Every structure is written in structure tokens, then in C-alpha cells.
Amino acid sequence: MTKRDLPNSSPASGMSLGRFAELAQAYGGDFERWPEAERYSGISLAGRSEEARTLLAEAHGLDYLLSRFGAPPAPSDALVERVTALERDPASAVEVSSPAGRTPFRAMRSNALTVSVVLNLFLAAALGGVWIGSGTAPGTASEVAYGLADVQATLSDQDEAEAALGEELGTPVPMDPDFVEFDSDAPDDFDIASWPDAEQPSIGGISSI
Amino acid sequence: MEPARQQPAAEETDDGLVLRLADGCDGAMATLSGRHLPSVLACGWRILGDRAEAEDVAQETFVRLLRKAPEWRTDGPALRSWLLRVATNLCIDRRRARARLAPMPENIDRFEDRENGSLDDDLAIRHAVRKAVAALPDRQRAALVLVHFQGFSGQEAASALGVSTEAVESLLARARRRLRKTLSPHIENLLEVRS
Structure with a gap:
């Protein structure tokens, strides 16, 4: 028996609570990140199941914290110039230092x-x-x-x-x-x-x- | 006399631009980097936690694109997926190499926001989140960055990491479980504030 066939399955929505939990634990509480094929079954189950909503709320808590990670830096002018210059002169690539270098x-x-x-x-x-x-x-x-x-x-x-x-x-x-x-x-x-x-x-x- | 090479139009597709790049079209790289350099850099920065290293990875990713351009297949993966896959793997290589030279714990302090002395609550949370993400095993962190931050689907992340979609879901679930455990005090505070 797979996790999709857990006893607390919800045939009407086509998704079991077990599968809902798996998806919430993997993709979080935002349905936009869920696999498209299972998204609407998940939304449907969340509308009818208190347990599903609890799982979703837990996932949202972590999502919220992850949203505090902060915005990434924008490419610097120097980086844009380096990348753009590759087209004219591929050899212009500044040699990148690799931590793999064996000193x-x-x-x-x-x-x-x-x-x-x-x-x-x-x-x-x-x-x-x-x-x-x-x-x-x-x-x-x-x-x-x-x-x-x-x-x-x-x-x-x-x-x-x-x-x-x-x-x-x-x-x-x-x-x-x-x-x-x-x-x-x-x-x-x-x-x-x-x-x-x-x-x-x-x-x-x-x-x- | 050699005909003048036409500048790429702004609405040119990614595939078209890569083919132009292979033909030596002036301006194709500028257009491609304008579209994709920010997300490649962001991906590298989130995985490596270091801007300078992320810039190196971003540059190397576009060097690889230049090499790949002559054999680019328009029926292959979307360019963005391809670029982020290359960048992710370059980041993982760097992390592993760095771990050999300077074993963990490491890179979280490389994030640039600690110079302000005392951390207020907001900054403390950000620092805790970054530290927790940086402490994840490489593939878990890469999967999290691709799906949660870069907007990849599970399938796209699976392709980028060379694993099945089920394996990506497992990586994500383990990553989030570990993060929840590490960040539980902040989650509890958050729930208290909300209730």
C-alpha cells in the first residue's frame, strides 16, 4: 500500500490526507508550488478537512519564515559587463577562483x-x-x-x-x-x-x- | 562584404537568442544576460551564501552557455531551467570543494547583513533563517532554493538535480523538516503573535 492509499483517503477529492501531508511537507502551504496535476484536489480537500487545514497552517509558518530570507543582490555592473563581454571575447572570462584548488x-x-x-x-x-x-x-x-x-x-x-x-x-x-x-x-x-x-x-x- | 549581423529583437525567444549566440550575433548575450543573469545570481547566492562566489558561478554558467550554444537543441529543456541546473551543480561542486578545505560550519556569516552590530528581531530572524538554510545538506538546500525561491516545479527541479520527482519531494520534505526543527522557536513565536 502506498501513502496515497492511506485509510483516511478522501475519494471525493481524489486525494488522500496522507498525500496531502506529503505535498504540504514538501512544497509548503502555497498551492502555487504544488504539482499542477494535484493542486486542485489539494484545494478541494483543504476546503473540507480540518486536518488538511492544520497541515497547511503548519507549512505556512515555515513558508513565512523562509520569506524572511531576504532579497538576493542584483547583478553588479561589473558582472553584467563581464558576462556580456563573453560574446565578443570568450577568453575574456575572468578566471574564477575555485575552492577546489589544491594548494x-x-x-x-x-x-x-x-x-x-x-x-x-x-x-x-x-x-x-x-x-x-x-x-x-x-x-x-x-x-x-x-x-x-x-x-x-x-x-x-x-x-x-x-x-x-x-x-x-x-x-x-x-x-x-x-x-x-x-x-x-x-x-x-x-x-x-x-x-x-x-x-x-x-x-x-x-x-x- | 560580410552582411551586417542583425541585432536581436527584444521579443526574440530564448532559443532563438542562443542560436544567434552560436552564430556570433552581437547583442545576443546582452539580451540573454538581461533576462536570466538575475535569477542565476540569486540561485547561486542562496545556495552559497556569498555574493562574490555567486558572481563567479553566474559568470561560469554563461561561459558554459557560450560553449553549449553551437549544439543547442530547441526541443530540449527551457533555457532558464538549463542555466539554473548548471548554476546549481556548479554551486554544489563549490560547496563540496569548500567543505574539503574548510569543514562546516561555514558560510552563513558570509551574508552581508551582520555588520550592523546588534541584531534587531527582524534581522535576527533573517540571520536564523539563512543560517538554517546554509546548514542543510547540499541537495536538500538546492532543491529548496529551486522550488521555494526560484519557482521551479518539482519536475523541473528533478531535471535540474538529475533525480526523480519523488526524490525531489523527499529532499524537500527532509529539508523542511530540518528547518522546522531548527527554527521551531521562531515558528512558535510567530504563532503566538498571530494568535
């Missing part, structure tokens, strides 16, 4: 993070021996694994955010591998050399080749 600093930060993770992994392997996991991970490997998990969790959070955005957009959004905030001044938890002595990895218990 060298940002690229450097991303690369620095990558290098940092790789170097620290290498250091962890050197200190702990090379562990080929089978069975339970001993202490050192766990520490390294937790560190890795932290990095992966950071990436995973970004991934989820992007995925949520993709869901919102209805299209899958590929994850941007550079989208990892990196604070060069923050302590690097992944730098094993900076760990307290008690937490320094021990070699014992780690199988090595």
Missing part, C-alpha cells in the same frame, strides 16, 4: 603525512621485528596494530562522511585520499620513539623471519 601547502601536508606514516611503520617493524601474524598478536604488534587502526579509523571517518554525502547526492562519491587533516604542531602519537619507556615495544614474543 601546494596542502599537497605538502598530505605528502608529509604519508611519509610520516610509512617511516613510522618502518621504524615499528625495525624495532619489533617483522611479524607475520598467525594467532594472537603480542604486545608490540598490538600497539602497532592499534596505531594503524587509529590511522585507518581517521580514514574510515572521512570515508563515511563522503559516503553519507554520496548518499545525500544519490551518487557514490570517491574518497579523497588527501582529505586527512594534519596538524604539524600536534604530537605524533605514531612516533614510537616518543612513547613512554613502559610502553616501548618489546621484541620478545614477536615472531620474526
